[in-house]
Amino acid sequence: MFNALRQASxxxxxxxxxxxxxxxxxxxxxxxxxxxxxxxxxxQDHEAVVFDDSTxxxxxxxxxxxxxxxxxxxxxxxxxxxxxxxxGDQIGAVESVKAASDIYAPVSGTVKEINEELNSQPGLxxxxxxxxxxxxxxxxxxxxxxxxxxxxxxxxxxxxH
Amino acid sequence: xxxxxxxxxxxxxxxxxxxxxRPTLRCxxxxxxxxxxxxxxxxxxxxxxxxxxxxxxxxPLSYGSVGAVASHHHVRKSAGLFDVGHMVQxxxxxxxxxxxxxxxxxxxxxxxxxxxxxxxxxxxxxxxIIDDTVITKHASDAFxxxxxxxxxxxxxxxxxxxxxEWNKTDLAKKEGGxxxxxxxxxxxxxxxxxxxxxxxxxYTSYDLTELTFGKSAYLTVEGFNLHVARGxxxxxxxxxxxIPPAETIEVAKLLSKSPVQLTGLGARDSLRLxxxxxxxxxxxxxxxxxIEAGLTWVIPKDRRETGNFIGAEGVRKHLKEGPPKRRVGxxxxxxxxxxxxxxxxxxxxxxxxxxxxxxPSPTLSKNIAMGYVRSGFHKKNTExxxxxxxxxxxxxxxxxxxxxxxxYRGSA
Numbered sequence: 390m391f392n393a394l395r396q397a398s399x400x401x402x403x404x405x406x407x408x409x410x411x412x413x414x415x416x417x418x419x420x421x422x423x424x425x426x427x428x429x430x431x432x433q434d435h436e437a438v439v440f441d442d443s444t445x446x447x448x449x450x451x452x453x454x455x456x457x458x459x460x461x462x463x464x465x466x467x468x469x470x471x472x473x474x475x476x477g478d479q480i481g482a483v484e485s486v487k488a489a490s491d492i493y494a495p496v497s498g499t500v501k502e503i504n505e506e507l508n509s510q511p512g513l514x515x516x517x518x519x520x521x522x523x524x525x526x527x528x529x530x531x532x533x534x535x536x537x538x539x540x541x542x543x544x545x546x547x548x549x550h
Numbered sequence: 551x552x553x554x555x556x557x558x559x560x561x562x563x564x565x566x567x568x569x570x571x572r573p574t575l576r577c578x579x580x581x582x583x584x585x586x587x588x589x590x591x592x593x594x595x596x597x598x599x600x601x602x603x604x605x606x607x608x609x610p611l612s613y614g615s616v617g618a619v620a621s622h623h624h625v626r627k628s629a630g631l632f633d634v635g636h637m638v639q640x641x642x643x644x645x646x647x648x649x650x651x652x653x654x655x656x657x658x659x660x661x662x663x664x665x666x667x668x669x670x671x672x673x674x675x676x677x678x679i680i681d682d683t684v685i686t687k688h689a690s691d692a693f694x695x696x697x698x699x700x701x702x703x704x705x706x707x708x709x710x711x712x713x714x715e716w717n718k719t720d721l722a723k724k725e726g727g728x729x730x731x732x733x734x735x736x737x738x739x740x741x742x743x744x745x746x747x748x749x750x751x752x753y754t755s756y757d758l759t760e761l762t763f764g765k766s767a768y769l770t771v772e773g774f775n776l777h778v779a780r781g782x783x784x785x786x787x788x789x790x791x792x793i794p795p796a797e798t799i800e801v802a803k804l805l806s807k808s809p810v811q812l813t814g815l816g817a818r819d820s821l822r823l824x825x826x827x828x829x830x831x832x833x834x835x836x837x838x839x840x841i842e843a844g845l846t847w848v849i850p851k852d853r854r855e856t857g858n859f860i861g862a863e864g865v866r867k868h869l870k871e872g873p874p875k876r877r878v879g880x881x882x883x884x885x886x887x888x889x890x891x892x893x894x895x896x897x898x899x900x901x902x903x904x905x906x907x908x909x910p911s912p913t914l915s916k917n918i919a920m921g922y923v924r925s926g927f928h929k930k931n932t933e934x935x936x937x938x939x940x941x942x943x944x945x946x947x948x949x950x951x952x953x954x955x956x957x958y959r960g961s962a
Contacts, residue, residue, distance in 0.1 A: 461617040463910045486618050486820050486909050
């Protein structure tokens with residue numbers, strides 16, 4: 390229960406972040422966004438995507454499980470804004486002292502925004518991987534892709550294996 | 551982010567190295583799949599260690615919630631204790647032990663004073679490095695030798711083969727042969743850091759100011775009679791302490807009290823790389839001669855010219871003609887370059903070498919690496935490129951150690 394609550398509040402944070410551009414752009418969209426459906430899905434490679442159907446944008450992060458396995462993150466390499474990526478493309482990397490781990494695009498689309506904060510504060514990935522430590526936002530070219538990713542329950546099971 | 555990587559984070563290689571399936575990963579391969587344990591396995595687990603496979607052993611990567619970076623800094627500022635009991639400890643005993651070891655290594659051991667150590671290399675017939683090792687002379691007929699765990703099978707077979715040959719020689723028959731004794735299951739602890747000496751001094755009446763870098767002695771430490779060698783694998787002042795099997799846990803408990811922190815393989819690798827020290831299997835292999843590896847200094851001048859040791863011909867060829875490639879230090883801009891990253895010519899982008907070890911340095915906050923480049927590109931301040939994730943990054947050849955060493959060479 391506690392866990393679920395925490396998860397919910399985390400998602401809420403991400404939803405706000407994801408919606409901000411739309412809200413600023415058009416009051417009409419704000420109204421529409423009341424009916425926004427936000428979906429959070431996971432990949433086998435320990436990425437999380439929060440998809441907002443009102444903007445068509447997915448916010449990509451690494452999971453808490455991933456950050457704890459990586460240890461102290463000291464460097465994050467992010468994709469270039471505007472680049473077009475296919476699902477599974479390597480779009481960046483997360484580095485601890487020990488090792489580099491590639492980040493793969495969980496969905497296809499266009500990179501709309503990257504988290505510049507990570508350049509100066511890579512440790513955000515450890516502190517708040519699915520919150521302030523988000524990696525990038527991708528405008529999906531095929532929104533169907535999101536539904537094919539793992540649900541939270543499926544991901545939890547994946548981590549236990 | 552790959553799930554393969556999450557597993558690999560716990561080992562010592564970067565993703566790209568693994569992708570390229572470089573043979574250098576063999577140092578961590580296990581033959582049977584069953585991992586060996588040092589005498590301190592339970593001690594590590596009790597202390598919250600994250601245990602990982604390394605060189606056929608289950609070894610501590612880190613302890614509790616102490617991250618690799620914090621652990622690294624603690625050793626540079628205070629002191630850390632490392633279990634290095636996976637390494638192979640041996641004695642070579644017998645009237646012709648000096649001559650035997652001067653045959654299987656290029657070192658000058660006749661002139662080495664008793665209770666002194668030297669870094670050395672075992673060479674194959676071509677002059678390639680079978681292993682790097684530290685040899686401690688106790689007397690002309692008694693040597694204590696430490697070799698790498700990852701090379702255990704290769705080294706032990708080599709010692710056996712060469713000893714059989716040696717003990718059939720006229721010299722050995724006339725003056726006496728050599729016997730190899732493996733100190734199986736003995737403990738080996740490395741106490742490292744600027745506060746290591748004061749920690750150890752509290753437990754012994756032996757005046758440690760007498761024991762300078764590269765020297766060793768048998769000390770009584772809280773009633774335990776232990777072989778203590780001053781030196782280590784971090785660039786800091788410190789000691790490597792050899793302990794009989796039954797006493798290892800007690801000594802580890804004693805030496806891990808505050809301010810000393812137990813330190814795992816993660817910090818061990820970043821500390822040794824900052825100190826410019828080689829890791830066998832990555833920075834040294836059988837395809838590399840000591841001349842290429844920048845280890846010419848381990849061979850005394852007279853032995854370079856006339857020494858009769860295994861591999862001498864290959865060594866002399868590289869000395870005379872110059873080595874085709876050389877080990878260098880690099881500082882890389884942008885992203886850390888890891889093992890396997892290609893080093894490129896700054897103008898033509900032609901491949902001229904490869905990185906063998908690389909990390910973001912916790913002490914310097916720069917990306918440091920070592921690797922091999924074609925001779926001619928090895929001079930300090932040469933600007934090159936290193937390819938990381940498909941992008942060429944600027945890099946510059948830098949002298950090593952990257953972080954100055956802090957050895958104790960005497961109070962004067």
